[in-house]
Amino acid sequence: MVEERAALRAAVRGLLGGQIAAEGGWTRLCKEIGVGGLTVPEECGGSGATLGEAAVVLEEFGRVLSPAPMLGTVPAVHALLGSGDDDARARLLPAICAGETVVAVAWQGSGAVSEDGLVSGVFPDVPAADVVLVVVDGALYEVDTGIEVAATLDLTRQLGTLRLHGVPGRRLDGPAPELRDIACAALAAEQLGTAERALELTVAYVQERHQFGRPIGSFQVLQHRLAEAYVRVQAARSAAEAAVQAVADGAAEAPLLAAAAKVTCSETVRAVAAEMVQMHGGIAITWEHDAHRYLRRAWVTAQMFGTPESHVARLTPMLLSTAD
Structure with missing residues (x-):
């Protein structure tokens, strides 16, 4: 396990040291190292690794202030795997593993949405996401619109909020897992x-x-x-x-x-x-x-x-x- 994580760290650091551009870099990391699907089971196209391996990658991204959407991907994959929605898993997980679909999650601490449909908070990778999984009242929804870029001090990563009033969403089967x-x-x-x-x-x-x-x-x-x-x-x-x-x-x-x-x-x-x-x-x-x-x-x-x-x-x- 130690040797495998050391090899993973070296591989990620090597690619990041090569100055991968923000555009296309995530896809390359997913295809060559499989970072997007580290915690995805092998039968769903992933590596079947644990959060420990994902943490190694996150450390390396943190070292170089990478904008790659790993921080949003890890809890999003966890949400999909814990949702019990087989259709959503089959449809989204292979594309996430391949780096073809960027996914993020958003939730409000109170488990509710304000009257104007705003899910408050600072959510990483939401502006770059193709699909956002939103936790509302203990249920998990899949949405792909309503994204607003949030202005923050950090110029190395885009953050965002969601305005969900009138935005179509698909409720996934099962309760939303704890994120x-x-x-x-x-x-x-x-x-x-x-x-x-x-x-x-x-x-x-x-x-x-x-x-x-x-x-x-x-x-x-x-x-x-x-x-x-x-x-x-x-x-x-x-x-x-x-x-x-x-x-x-x-x-x-x-x-x-x-x-x-x-x-x-x-x-x-x-x-x-x-x-x-x-x-x-x-x-x-x-x-x-x-x-x-x-x-x-x-x-x-x-x-x-x-x-x-x-x-x-x-x-x-x-x-x-x-x-x-």
Whole structure:
């Protein structure tokens, strides 16, 4: 398993390192590596892998701020597999695996839609999606219109909302599966990759930039800050991997670990990206440098699938109940 995931990581990193364009890149990743169908059963055209393998890919995408629609695909595939709708599976899953159909999911925390038909929230990959699966009142609907692009700080990825008033939709058979935990675990893996790469780039830069005749990385104050960032990233890795494993196993503690990973990884990626900007100095705010892009991605992903504060509120009763 370890060797297989290492090989998957190397393959994805190799293609991403080749500067795949946003257009067509997703299809190539799906056809050559099968990233779109990693968690799809083999009988449906996928690889039959687990969320653990998908997390490896999400980490790599997070490292390079890829706009590829993996973050939307993972919970969408989970929704289709859990819906019990054989027709929708047969119709959508093979095309998703081949990269021919981009799918995303959207839901409102209250499980309802506002009077004007707006499903509120920040949903990744919705603007690029051919099909959006929408959870409303515990049911799963398939829609392909009503998409609105949301203006956000993150210029590396399009986000969107849905306005569903008067929009035709097809209700899928069976109840909608729980998506929050798998979405949070997947996002935590992506945030981990973003934070880890931001730290790597910062460490490299402070060894190259000189002041007073020596690398600024030799200054003790920066060493302490980098050490703290390193500890944060390692803690985020532990939290993300624990959440991914628990969700993949369907463990009872999956909601708790997914919420903990969302909080830990959101706070980590924001802190590390902020240090990246600070230590790169004035160059970090120019369009020629990627530091501000990492900061933008960090702040936007922290708001996805619930803010860290909302997940802390969700964690509190769970922790109190386990203490009893």
